[in-house]
Structure formats: structure tokens, C-alpha cells
Amino acid sequence: MQQALSARATYARPTSSRTARRQRAGRSLKVRSMLDISFPPKEEDTSNGVAPKLGVEASIEHELKYRVSANNTDARPVKLYQSVAWSVHDRLVDAFDQTQAYWKEKDPKHIYYLSAEFLMGRTLTNAVNNLDLGGEYAEALKKYGADLETVATGELDAALGNGGLGRLAACFLDSMASLDLPGWGYGIRYRYGMFKQGVKDGLQVELPDYWLDNGNPWEIRRPETQFKVGFYGSLEDGKWVPGEEVIAEAYDVPIPGYKTKTCGNLRLWDALAPEEFDLEAFNAGDYSKAVEQKRRADGITAVLYPNDATEEGKELRLKQQFFFVSASLQDTIARYLEQHKDLAGLPDKACFQMNDTHPTIAVAELMRLLIDEHGLSYDDAWAITTKCVAYTNHTVMPEALEKWPVRVLAKLLPRHMQLIEQINSNWLDSITGHVTAKVEAELAASDAEKQKKAAAAAEERKAALVAAEAKGEEALAAAKKVVSEEEAAEEKPADKATLVEEKLKTYSIIQENQWTKGEMLVNMAYLAVVGSFAVNGVAAIHSEIIKTDIFPHFVEIFPERFQNKTNGVTLRRWLAYCNPELSALITEALGTDEWVRDATLLAKLKPFAEDAAFRARWREVKQQKKKALAERIREQTGYQVSTEPMYDIHVKRIHEYKRQYMNAISLIHRYKVLKEMTPEQRAKAVPRVVVFGGKAASAYYMAKKIVALILSIGETVNNDPEIGDLLKVVFLPNYNVSEAELIIPAAEISQHISTAGTEASGTSNMKFALNGALIIGTLDGANIEIGENTGFENLFIFGVKADEINKLREDRKNFSDYDPRYTAALQMVSSGVFGRPEYFEDLVASITDMNRGNDWFLLANDFASYMDAQDAIDELYRDQEEWTRRSIIYTASNGFFSSDRTIDQYAREIWNVQPTPQP
Numbered sequence: 001m002q003q004a005l006s007a008r009a010t011y012a013r014p015t016s017s018r019t020a021r022r023q024r025a026g027r028s029l030k031v032r033s034m035l036d037i038s039f040p041p042k043e044e045d046t047s048n049g050v051a052p053k054l055g056v057e058a059s060i061e062h063e064l065k066y067r068v069s070a071n072n073t074d075a076r077p078v079k080l081y082q083s084v085a086w087s088v089h090d091r092l093v094d095a096f097d098q099t100q101a102y103w104k105e106k107d108p109k110h111i112y113y114l115s116a117e118f119l120m121g122r123t124l125t126n127a128v129n130n131l132d133l134g135g136e137y138a139e140a141l142k143k144y145g146a147d148l149e150t151v152a153t154g155e156l157d158a159a160l161g162n163g164g165l166g167r168l169a170a171c172f173l174d175s176m177a178s179l180d181l182p183g184w185g186y187g188i189r190y191r192y193g194m195f196k197q198g199v200k201d202g203l204q205v206e207l208p209d210y211w212l213d214n215g216n217p218w219e220i221r222r223p224e225t226q227f228k229v230g231f232y233g234s235l236e237d238g239k240w241v242p243g244e245e246v247i248a249e250a251y252d253v254p255i256p257g258y259k260t261k262t263c264g265n266l267r268l269w270d271a272l273a274p275e276e277f278d279l280e281a282f283n284a285g286d287y288s289k290a291v292e293q294k295r296r297a298d299g300i301t302a303v304l305y306p307n308d309a310t311e312e313g314k315e316l317r318l319k320q321q322f323f324f325v326s327a328s329l330q331d332t333i334a335r336y337l338e339q340h341k342d343l344a345g346l347p348d349k350a351c352f353q354m355n356d357t358h359p360t361i362a363v364a365e366l367m368r369l370l371i372d373e374h375g376l377s378y379d380d381a382w383a384i385t386t387k388c389v390a391y392t393n394h395t396v397m398p399e400a401l402e403k404w405p406v407r408v409l410a411k412l413l414p415r416h417m418q419l420i421e422q423i424n425s426n427w428l429d430s431i432t433g434h435v436t437a438k439v440e441a442e443l444a445a446s447d448a449e450k451q452k453k454a455a456a457a458a459e460e461r462k463a464a465l466v467a468a469e470a471k472g473e474e475a476l477a478a479a480k481k482v483v484s485e486e487e488a489a490e491e492k493p494a495d496k497a498t499l500v501e502e503k504l505k506t507y508s509i510i511q512e513n514q515w516t517k518g519e520m521l522v523n524m525a526y527l528a529v530v531g532s533f534a535v536n537g538v539a540a541i542h543s544e545i546i547k548t549d550i551f552p553h554f555v556e557i558f559p560e561r562f563q564n565k566t567n568g569v570t571l572r573r574w575l576a577y578c579n580p581e582l583s584a585l586i587t588e589a590l591g592t593d594e595w596v597r598d599a600t601l602l603a604k605l606k607p608f609a610e611d612a613a614f615r616a617r618w619r620e621v622k623q624q625k626k627k628a629l630a631e632r633i634r635e636q637t638g639y640q641v642s643t644e645p646m647y648d649i650h651v652k653r654i655h656e657y658k659r660q661y662m663n664a665i666s667l668i669h670r671y672k673v674l675k676e677m678t679p680e681q682r683a684k685a686v687p688r689v690v691v692f693g694g695k696a697a698s699a700y701y702m703a704k705k706i707v708a709l710i711l712s713i714g715e716t717v718n719n720d721p722e723i724g725d726l727l728k729v730v731f732l733p734n735y736n737v738s739e740a741e742l743i744i745p746a747a748e749i750s751q752h753i754s755t756a757g758t759e760a761s762g763t764s765n766m767k768f769a770l771n772g773a774l775i776i777g778t779l780d781g782a783n784i785e786i787g788e789n790t791g792f793e794n795l796f797i798f799g800v801k802a803d804e805i806n807k808l809r810e811d812r813k814n815f816s817d818y819d820p821r822y823t824a825a826l827q828m829v830s831s832g833v834f835g836r837p838e839y840f841e842d843l844v845a846s847i848t849d850m851n852r853g854n855d856w857f858l859l860a861n862d863f864a865s866y867m868d869a870q871d872a873i874d875e876l877y878r879d880q881e882e883w884t885r886r887s888i889i890y891t892a893s894n895g896f897f898s899s900d901r902t903i904d905q906y907a908r909e910i911w912n913v914q915p916t917p918q919p
Contacts, residue, residue, distance in 0.1 A: 057140035059087040081154025085217035088127050095263035096254040103182050108916045111183040112332055115355035117166025118187050121737030122155045123218045125577055130256040157736045159193025159211040163653045164763050169355055171570040175903040177257030177264035180917040186328035189251050189268035194304045197695045197734040204707045206698045218253050225250040227330040229323050231412055240415035246297045247272040248327030258572055261918040269327045273297040307699050314408055325362045347387035351911045356394040357402040360524040363531030364416040390910050391528035391535050393546050394760050403521040424509040427530050439499045507553055529554050534910045536563040539761035539782045567761040568899035571599050574767045578741035581621045599895030609888035619884050629746035633730050639718050642725045645687035646877050649747040651735055654696040654703040657758040661706050662859045667729055668825035671717050674726050686874040689728045693735030705843045712834040747773035755857040756780045757802030766897035772887035776869050790893040794886050796873055798865035808861055812854050822863045
């Protein structure tokens, strides 16, 4: 019983003695894990005494008194939240224990989702509703004069992710549990998020984002599950002797499925020092050395995505990635060996999905563990690895396709560098025959063409010599000289061996840095492709681009390895829970709430788009959501905005390719036009509230200037009495999941305007579409599939296509056809209309100066068609009945973008993992 209760009894890390820490550091790889726990029948469980035996109301009161140390008269919001959260936590642990025990008994194949990010958002509302306890908690909270929505605001967003990558991972965990799939997520328990975004003096400022201020009721510390992770050191007789070690300690976060008994898991790793305090050094007066090990270990899990602009930053980033990958693989192997003896069967019980390039060191680490720790041969280890590991590519942006300097990898992970070199050598050997045949075919085709050209040239020279001879000896001598020079200049036959060697370099995992001669890099995406059994993109166009532009030579070798799995989002969080008013209307119309589980049922809404009374109710819900957002804008910025204008939303990570800058330029033009209008013309204009949100990476100089420009435009426009409510420009700082849950339901138009071919998929476009926001966007990412589902006539599509981009970038060198509206807007920036002209000089130059950016993301090319799309939006918004009809069509048409559909495809077509529901 004590073992079973240990999961519940340990919530915060106790201070360990030096001896205990040394004992933990000396453990072998065979470490106790979750599956060592003998799970008792539910009726025997007392969970900390009484809580699970109590009803919801009694359990809240119990937690308030005994866990939070408050009483009914002292139930302040944070304490009430904590009491409710702990009450839900205990129920989650029940579901978690039962699920893990059942999976242990049935022994199904598991999917292990390795991701550097999990952007979970608030847990309380999601957990209560997935457990189907919303009514009970709503009733219980009446005693405190509170409701669940208000209580949930006491929870800080878990800062375990930054953008779409982490949010997708969170949606996937929800869907895995809801589909009864045996699956765990693995990541890092960051103490600080990337940063908390603030605004000061019109600029973004980065503040520490310590999200554990009030503790975390949703995690379960597992001090019995620890693994050693090494760094640095040397190779001795082929074995790695690390120069530094840390201890990875597990924290589990139960993930409840929707109205199912299944409760999955997100296991996060914290880094501990083997010896946190060196008393001998302390007594000797060396206070820094006394805590040096703890400081270095703490640094690994301190901050999401440390700045890698420095050598130290690169090393820390790689340390983070290896740390969680190594611990996760060790954990999985240890749990596998508790029930099986032969590691050859690992692919039948485990699949590791690498979420983008951050976890791709898993290929080398799995090899090392199998060879060095478990005694397998290289060939056997490679056979297992390449049947266990799959890779999802999420981007075509070069900076996100990680390439680690060999010197960094060899220093930090010398054994892994050795294995990567061996993997690369074997890989190149295996394809040399293919490459040689390809070169020979190219040479044969080239030789035939060259022979034809050479024969023609020889005839021309012969004719030239005959003509010169007739003119005399001097002319003939000159002609012979010319012929001799031409023959000398003729292209010599290519050396086949040289050509094969050069072509093999394009397949190599280890490549020379094209910008720094002599520096060798490890291409982690290439390592992932070579070491995986499946590689997938995340939208139809993206999957084609990675085959044609990113990995074309790999597709030649194994075309069957490449797949598409279009992203999706969980309808639970992104419609049912964040927009309960709209959800209630949908449920009423359909006569069932089964659409929350089966998103295809949303299609039955389409006939309601033709019902005027239904459209009126749809608009009423949108108006309620706009009022809620207007209040948040007032709280966050001080700006008072009307709820009558169109709400135009552009929220996502700030990046040049996402083109918030182009939107800002269009707003300058709109402001200019409004200023020039007569009062009569202004009365006919369509008013807008334009809301931006998103973080610019702390080291991303240009993105931070884009934020500053948006803030400056807002400061000018919002305080112009001539403009009033005709245009408001708002930047909401610190955009996160909870803010998105408020913003997205209020949107009427949403902007997804990345340069074609740069956005892998995007998922915010799906969330907006499901909530009935119309889309203005390019033919990029999932916009294309949204258009296919919704009907392109219902989207505002503009801009060039992906296959035109390369030529247009070449043509930009001589581009001069600037739209006058575009140049006038930039002139307003440069002349100081929005302040700080010197500060914005680089920003303007980046899209006008060949030597300072040359408009790489083609704002000038797309601006005219973007403005045409904006005019079409204004025109349609004047017809509210038609606008609402299209809004309903969006929601009805996009059930395809449920993450349940995505995960079902992964499970069937890549993972081969079967649903394992409890009876």
C-alpha cells in the first residue's frame, strides 16, 4: 500500500542529504519506474486520507483546510483555485493509476512523443470537462460564490512551450488519451518559460517567466525514477567516460481523455546535481565551488530555448536536448525490460516520434544505449533503432533545421559524435552504388550532347579555316590561333570519381558550413531521415516541399518513407471549452454534443447557414465574445475599444516570414486614407479593431522592431481624435494559450499571411476557422486545405504561389515596381510620423535595400493583392447576413482539422499503435 500511495504523497522536492544524493547518483541503469508500483483496487485507495472518498464539494473543503490551510471564510481566489485543483488532481491520479495498471496487464505497443515543447495552457477547465465533472464542480462552487471559469484564472499557464510546435504536442496528448491510445509525452520541466513579454517605452521587454510561483497541483514528482545523464569526457577503449553527470528526475502530469477511462501521461524531467552542496569547499571558503554542481544542473532545465547566439548558448541548448532525450530513452528501455528480456522486440512495443529536429539526437543516443549499455552489436542496434524512430519535420526555415558544429557535439557528446560518423560512413557506403549509377547516367546524357556540340563546333572551325586561307597566310595564321584557343577552352570530360564524391556530399549527414569555410556541421534533419522508418510533413503543401526542396535526394532512395499528416487541434479546448456559448448553440442545432468527439458531425451545421434566425443567434454569440475581448484590451492596454467594428486578429510568433510587418504597413495606409477622407466618406468606412499578439525572440533584432512599429502605430492612431473608433490598433503583450482562448472566439477575420512556401502548416488558422472567423491568407501551409474544405470562394486569398518564389527572389535584385501606397506608408515611417525614425531605419531598409535584406519575404510583391483582399473584406462585412453565413460555413466545414483525425492517422499509418480502452 505504501508503494501505491507514494505517487500521491510526494508533491514537492524535499531537501536531500548529501549521502542520499550520492546514493542516487550511484544507481545503475536499472532504476525503479512507474510500473514497479502495485496499483491497488480503487476501493482500497484513501489518497491522503479521505479526499477520493468524498464528493466534489466535500473534497474541495477538505483540500482547502488540509492542503491549502485556509477555511471557507478565507477562500481567496488563488487558494480556492488550489483547493479545486487538488480535488481534481486526486481524481486524475485515480484514473492515471488505473490506466497504467491496465496497460501493464495488456502490454500494448506505446507511442512515446519526444518534444522540446508542450504548451499545455491551463489544466483545470480542460481536466474537469474531460472527466465529465463540469456540472458537479459548478454546483459545488456556488457555496463560495464562484464559478469554474473565474476560479480557473488563478492558474498560471505552464511555461513549457512557446508557439505552435508546443501547442500541437499538447493537442496530440489530449487526442491520444481521448482515442484510448497507449501514449506518453516526454519533455523538460522548465522552471522558466522563454520569457514573459512586457512593453516599456514602446518596446518589447523580456521578463523572467517563473510559472511555478504557486506550485503545480497537476504534477507528481517521482523521486524513485531517476537516471544518470552524462556530458563531456573522453573515450577509453571505445567506452564513453563522461566528464560531468547530472541526475534526471521524473515528474508526471496525467492527461485525461475526453469522457473515457483512459488517462495518459506527460513525463517531464528535472535536472539534479549528484552532489548539490560541497561542504568541504564551503568550509574552505570557496562558496562558488560549493554550489557549482547544483548551478550547472539547474541551468539545464532553467529556461526554455536559451539564446544560442554564443558558444555557451549553443552548448546549453544541445545539453537540454540530449538531457531529456537520454532520460526518456533510458526510462522507456528500463520499463520495457521489466516485462521483456530481449531488446530485439522493442520495435513491437515502442515507437519514438521525434517532434521536429530538437530530439533528433535520439538516433545516436538509442544506438549508444543499445550498444554500450546493453551489449548489442552495431548492426543489431541499427536494425532496432530504424524500426523504432519516426521523425516529423515542422519547418522549411533554415534556422530551424538544426546543424550543430562538429566541435560542439564532439566536445559535449564525444561518443555520439563517433557514432554519427559511423552512421554517416555506413550510409554513404550504402548509397555509393546508387549515386555512381546516377552520375554515369548524367555523364552519358551529357557526353552525347557534348559530342553533338563538338561536332558542330569542329565544322564551324573547319569552315573558318577554309575562309581564312583564301584571304592569305596572315589571316590563316590568325584563324589557326583562334581555333587553337577554342579547342583549349573546350570543356574537358568530367572525372566520374570526382563527380561521385561531390554528389555524395549532398547526402552526407556531416557537411561543411557554406558560410564558414572549414567548419563542419552535423545536419540533424539528415540524421533523423537516415535513422527513421517514417518522415512526415504537417500539411499537404509542406509535405511536397520537403520532398522537392529539403530532402529530394533522400526521396530518391526511399520514397515510401515520406508521408503527410496534416496537423489538427483538439476541439475540446479550442471550441467546446473556450467558446461554450457557441458550443451550446451547435449542440442545440445538432441535437447532440457528440461532435466534440466526432468532428465530422459539424458538417450537419451547413443547412443552418441559410436560417436567418440561427444566423442572428450566431452573431449574438460573437458579440458576447467581442465584449469579453474588449474588456481584456482595456485591462491590458488602457485602450477603450468599441464592439461594433470588425475584429481583425493577427496573433502568432513574431517573425519576418509571418509578415506582421506587411499588415502594419497596410494599417499605415488605412490610417492615411481615413485621415484624408471627408466626414461623409468616413461615415461609410468599415471600422476595425486590429489586434496583434505574439513574442519576438529576445535575440531577433528585426522582429523586435516589428513589435515596436505596431506599438508606435497604435499609439498614434488610437489617440487621434479624428479617427475615433474607425481604427484601433492594439498589441496585447504576453500572448499565450489562455489569451488565445479569449481572443480566438472574438475574431471575425484572422490573418495568416506568411510568404507562400514558408509556413509548414500553422494551427491557429484551424482554431480561428472552427470558431467561425473568416481567413485572409496566402496559399501556404494549411490555408490550402482549409480552402479546399471551406471553398476558396469563402477565403480571401492573395499573393504569389510557392513555386514562383525562387524566381521572384532573383528578380528582386532589379525590382522597382513598388505600389505607391506601399512607398507612401514606408515614407511615413521614415519621416517620423510614428516616432523613432532612426530606430526604424533598418526595418525600412530590410524591404527596400538590396544590401540590407532585399525584401526576402516579398512584401512589395504581395502588397497590392493584399490590399485588394482587404477591400473585399470591407465590402463583404457591410453585408452582415452573408458574412454570418460564411462564418457558419467555416465552422461546419473544418471538422477535418480535429487532432483526433491526425492522431488516428499517425497511429494507423506510422506508429502501428492500437486503441486500448478499459472495460
